[in-house]
Amino acid sequence: MExxxxxxxxxxxxxxxxxxxxxxxxVLVLREPMRVAMALISTMVFLGGVYGLLGVHFIAAxxxxxxxxxxxxxxxxxxxxxxxxxxxxxxxFSSLLxxxxxxxxxxxxxxxxLVWDAAGKIPRAAGGAGFTLAQFSAQFLNEYWLEFELTSxxxxxxxxxxxxxxxVSRRHHG
Amino acid sequence: MTSxxxxxxxxxxxxxxxxxxxxxxxxxxxxxxxACGLPIAAxxxxxxxTMELMSTGTPLVQTVFTWAxxxxxxxxxxxxxxxxxxxxxxxxxxxxxxxxxxxxxxxHEDKSYARYFAYLNLFLFFMLMLxxxxxxLVLFVGWEGVGLASYLLIGFWFEDPEKAAAxxxxxxxxxxxxxxxxxxxxxxxxxLGTLEMDQINAAFLAGPVAVSASLVGLxxxxxxxxxxxxxxxxxxxxxxxxxPTPVSALIHAATMVTAGVYLxxxxxxxxxxxxxxxxxxxxxxxxxxxxxxxxxLVQTDIKKVLAYSTISQLGFMFLAxxxxxxxVAVFHLYTHAFFKACLFLGxxxxxxxxxxxxxxxxxxxxxxKIPITFVTFAIATAAIAGLPPLSGFFSKDxxxxxxxxxxxxxxxxxxxxxxxxxxxxxxxxxxxxxxxFFGTGRMDEKTAHHIHESPWSMSGxxxxxxxxxxxxxxxxxxxxxxxxxxxxxxxxxxASAHMPIVIGSVVIALAGLAAAWWFYTHNGAxxxxxxxxxxxxxxxxxxxYYIDELxxxxxxxxxxxxxxxxxxxxxxxxxxxGTLDGMASTARGxxxxxxxxxxxxxxxxxxxxLAGLAAxxxxxxxxx
Amino acid sequence: MDKxxxxxxxxxxxxxxxxxxxxxxxxxxxxxxxxxxxxxxVILSLVTFAYQLGSAVGAVLVxxxxxxxxxxxxxxxxxxxxxxxxxxxxxxxxYADLKG
Numbered sequence: 083m084e085x086x087x088x089x090x091x092x093x094x095x096x097x098x099x100x101x102x103x104x105x106x107x108x109v110l111v112l113r114e115p116m117r118v119a120m121a122l123i124s125t126m127v128f129l130g131g132v133y134g135l136l137g138v139h140f141i142a143a144x145x146x147x148x149x150x151x152x153x154x155x156x157x158x159x160x161x162x163x164x165x166x167x168x169x170x171x172x173x174x175f176s177s178l179l180x181x182x183x184x185x186x187x188x189x190x191x192x193x194x195x196l197v198w199d200a201a202g203k204i205p206r207a208a209g210g211a212g213f214t215l216a217q218f219s220a221q222f223l224n225e226y227w228l229e230f231e232l233t234s235x236x237x238x239x240x241x242x243x244x245x246x247x248x249x250v251s252r253r254h255h256g
Numbered sequence: 257m258t259s260x261x262x263x264x265x266x267x268x269x270x271x272x273x274x275x276x277x278x279x280x281x282x283x284x285x286x287x288x289x290x291a292c293g294l295p296i297a298a299x300x301x302x303x304x305x306t307m308e309l310m311s312t313g314t315p316l317v318q319t320v321f322t323w324a325x326x327x328x329x330x331x332x333x334x335x336x337x338x339x340x341x342x343x344x345x346x347x348x349x350x351x352x353x354x355x356x357x358x359x360x361x362x363x364h365e366d367k368s369y370a371r372y373f374a375y376l377n378l379f380l381f382f383m384l385m386l387x388x389x390x391x392x393l394v395l396f397v398g399w400e401g402v403g404l405a406s407y408l409l410i411g412f413w414f415e416d417p418e419k420a421a422a423x424x425x426x427x428x429x430x431x432x433x434x435x436x437x438x439x440x441x442x443x444x445x446x447x448l449g450t451l452e453m454d455q456i457n458a459a460f461l462a463g464p465v466a467v468s469a470s471l472v473g474l475x476x477x478x479x480x481x482x483x484x485x486x487x488x489x490x491x492x493x494x495x496x497x498x499x500p501t502p503v504s505a506l507i508h509a510a511t512m513v514t515a516g517v518y519l520x521x522x523x524x525x526x527x528x529x530x531x532x533x534x535x536x537x538x539x540x541x542x543x544x545x546x547x548x549x550x551x552x553l554v555q556t557d558i559k560k561v562l563a564y565s566t567i568s569q570l571g572f573m574f575l576a577x578x579x580x581x582x583x584v585a586v587f588h589l590y591t592h593a594f595f596k597a598c599l600f601l602g603x604x605x606x607x608x609x610x611x612x613x614x615x616x617x618x619x620x621x622x623x624x625k626i627p628i629t630f631v632t633f634a635i636a637t638a639a640i641a642g643l644p645p646l647s648g649f650f651s652k653d654x655x656x657x658x659x660x661x662x663x664x665x666x667x668x669x670x671x672x673x674x675x676x677x678x679x680x681x682x683x684x685x686x687x688x689x690x691x692x693f694f695g696t697g698r699m700d701e702k703t704a705h706h707i708h709e710s711p712w713s714m715s716g717x718x719x720x721x722x723x724x725x726x727x728x729x730x731x732x733x734x735x736x737x738x739x740x741x742x743x744x745x746x747x748x749x750x751a752s753a754h755m756p757i758v759i760g761s762v763v764i765a766l767a768g769l770a771a772a773w774w775f776y777t778h779n780g781a782x783x784x785x786x787x788x789x790x791x792x793x794x795x796x797x798x799x800x801y802y803i804d805e806l807x808x809x810x811x812x813x814x815x816x817x818x819x820x821x822x823x824x825x826x827x828x829x830x831x832x833x834g835t836l837d838g839m840a841s842t843a844r845g846x847x848x849x850x851x852x853x854x855x856x857x858x859x860x861x862x863x864x865x866l867a868g869l870a871a872x873x874x875x876x877x878x879x880x
Numbered sequence: 881m882d883k884x885x886x887x888x889x890x891x892x893x894x895x896x897x898x899x900x901x902x903x904x905x906x907x908x909x910x911x912x913x914x915x916x917x918x919x920x921x922v923i924l925s926l927v928t929f930a931y932q933l934g935s936a937v938g939a940v941l942v943x944x945x946x947x948x949x950x951x952x953x954x955x956x957x958x959x960x961x962x963x964x965x966x967x968x969x970x971x972x973x974x975y976a977d978l979k980g
Contacts, residue, residue, distance in 0.1 A: 095883065099890050106897045106917055115909050122913050125894075129920055132887070136931045141942055145923075148946050153916065153953045160957050161909055164970060175904050176859040176973065182903035185866045186896050192873035193892045197885050213936050221936040222943070229940070233947045240951035247958040251965070856978030858911075862902045 095135050102128040113174055115161045126150050140215045260305045261318040261335035265384045267294040271377035279370020291373035292356040295380055299349035306342045336390035339737050344387040347593050351510045352380050354717045358601050359502040361713030379405035383511050392441050392451040402512045403430045410499040419498040426492040433482015433489050440475030443467050457525030469526050473533030480516030484570050486544045491804055493567055497559040501604030509566050509596035514589045517573045521582040535665055538578025542673045545571025549680040554797045557614050558603045561688050576655045580664030580744035583734035584654040591647035594728050595639040598721035602633035605710045611703050621697035625707045628715040630693050632722035637689045639725040641682035642765040647729030653761045661750035682768020690776040887928040894921030908960050908970050919949050
């Protein structure tokens with residue numbers, strides 16, 4: 083049972099990873115921005131699945147809640163706002179298509195070579211397969227409390243910026 | 257150590273400063289007073305200095321100040337007054353003062369009255385410095401200074417570009433000669449360690465010197481040809497007639513152009529030991545005399561005839577110096593100053609009467625209308641032709657005699673050429689007299705109406721100079737200078753020719769007179785007919801042997817070509833400007849290339865990020 | 881293949897695809913989405929390392945990245961909106977006012 087379960091886990095992990103990859107490639111090639119957004123959402127959800135399978139459930143939750151639920155919704159909203167008959171929809175790719183793809187290939191080759199022959203050589207720490215929210219919170223609020231406070235400052239700055247952008251646009255266009 | 261010499265030199269300088277700075281505000285009367293009074297004062301002081309010289313018998317010396325001093329060598333400004341200097345200074349100040357007085361009348365209507373007299377006084381200052389200088393250095397300062405004054409005065413009416421160009425030509429031609437002069441000075445200084453002329457003479461007379469006397473003599477003579485308008489540097493003198501006529505009289509007849517003769521006479525010590533250089537001096541002198549006289553035969557501008565006549569007479573002076581008769585050369589310088597100044601000033605009077613006309617073909621019949629000018633001009637003409645007992649006869653006769661008989665280079669062919677020149681001199685001078693004053697008037701009505709005698713400031717001076725031309729010859733300058741400039745010995749077998757030569761020179765003068773009368777009476781009808789037969793020769797002579805054109809083709813145009821093609825286009829524009837422009841355009845090009853990175857295209861920037869990242873990683877991959 | 885190895889490889893590919901998408905696609909909004917994809921790739925690698933090492937530090941960083949991504953998108957979208965309103969097109973090539 084254990085072996086079958088771990089096999090299932092690995093299988094699901096591989097499946098979710100493959101789907102995330104397919105989604106990412108679709109992001110690259112789909113024509114209409116709405117469909118691209120859908121592909122991206124699917125990638126993110128599958129990645130959330132991967133996180134869940136790795137044992138960090140709260141991160142998976144955050145991924146879906148924040149990333150998909152806030153960021154992607156915002157993007158979808160903006161896509162719906164803007165004109166679908168734009169020229170950027172008709173011509174998908176910029177003039178740097180071929181060089182870009184080649185450079186991408188080189189990049190993947192360069193970085194991939196680092197992880198290629200590392201099979202089995204990476205040690206697993208003795209800490210366990212995952213960690214719980216409790217552990218995470220304890221770490222966060224004890225050792226990294228400064229960063230915690232700084233995030234609130236960052237969010238404040240973002241709010242102020244967003245408001246000023248709105249006001250600028252209101253001044254320009256009434 | 258006397259103190260008389262400095263005032264002689266400085267008084268005209270003071271006149272220059274006063275008239276130059278304040279002249280325009282002080283009115284013509286004041287300017288005339290300062291400008292004429294100071295040279296007269298200088299003349300009187302010169303007389304006093306001469307009397308002191310005669311009483312003591314030793315040359316007067318005055319050291320003014322030390323110009324430069326190195327370890328053991330020093331250059332001083334010092335003045336030296338011996339008999340030769342006395343003759344020169346008296347001529348310069350005396351004739352100079354007369355010409356200043358004449359100028360007050362001649363330049364009366366000119367708008368730059370003060371500037372004219374300032375320049376004239378400046379000229380006197382430099383000329384006196386030249387003749388009074390003890391060392392070649394002081395002489396050279398004066399030499400250059402008179403060149404400068406000559407340039408300023410020739411181009412006096414500088415608004416006319418031709419006149420300005422004449423001034424430039426004079427100055428530049430002089431400078432060519434000065435190069436030779438400087439080389440001579442350098443050689444002398446290196447060999448003897450001094451530039452004091454009395455010491456140089458003493459060194460050469462005492463024995464052989466470290467430098468070749470002929471070489472030094474040659475270089476110094478090159479300088480003299482520039483200043484005294486001998487071949488090949490004579491081209492500036494006829495053009496210099498563009499200046500006011502009193503300037504032509506003073507500078508280009510009586511004083512500045514004689515500086516070359518003075519130089520040779522002063523440094524006789526060198527030339528006595530330089531037979532080759534002396535022979536060259538004599539040859540060039542007689543060649544110039546002959547050649548200038550041929551050109552003067554056909555000139556139609558009254559001043560140009562006199563200019564070529566001056567060149568010719570200077571040639572005579574150099575001929576005398578070349579055969580060792582330095583005192584005789586100075587004698588001719590002295591008589592020439594009187595009659596040539598009289599001729600030039602007379603010409604000025606004629607031009608004044610003719611309301612500016614200078615072409616003798618348009619003159620005629622003036623004898624009765626301007627009698628004083630006519631009489632003085634005629635006397636001076638007779639003097640230059642060599643009719644006894646006028647001054648010209650004595651000096652020219654001495655020259656002809658020594659050209660034939662001097663033991664230091666006198667040769668029959670020199671005599672023959674000089675005699676032919678004397679014949680031509682008489683001929684063209686009397687031609688000038690006839691065409692200008694006799695016959696019927698060939699001028700237009702308006703000019704004829706205005707003919708009038710000159711004011712007393714002008715005609716009075718003419719009278720004085722005519723008198724001097726008459727009696728001046730009786731004071732024997734060679735005898736006066738014999739102590740320091742001994743006459744050369746007579747070569748064997750020539751002594752018997754003395755009297756025939758004297759008679760011959762009188763005959764030549766009369767023959768010239770007769771020929772001129774024959775051809776040019778009745779308005780030159782016979783001359784016109786004769787001219788038709790010798791048209792090509794006439795054209796050659798009228799074109800002054802085309803020497804100016806030759807210089808232009810040989811020197812002027814190649815220099816212009818080099819300046820234009822090589823220095824301007826190649827050197828300046830291509831190399832210098834090109835280098836700077838090239839650097840600037842290289843910078844601009846490089847900046848342009850680099851600016852291509854900033855396209856404003858975000859895709860491109862992102863691509864560069866990815867490409868750079870990939871490159872770095874690949875590099876790290878291959879090196880790890 | 882090891883789990884960790886595969887996940888790291890996936891994160892590399894996701895990041896590369898995201899960066900390529902920024903270069904390739906013309907639409908501004910699609911470019912923004914590709915940038916989100918890049919961020920996801922990074923988050924994946926962080927989570928993988930957290931899983932491998934068993935420490936929560938990775939998770940902390942992931943949390944911070946979430947916050948940063950949110951703030952970023954909150955500002956980026958309005959800026960893009962203003963830009964689109966100015967240039968009246970979503971085509972990035974039209975925004976190239978700076979001439980090289």
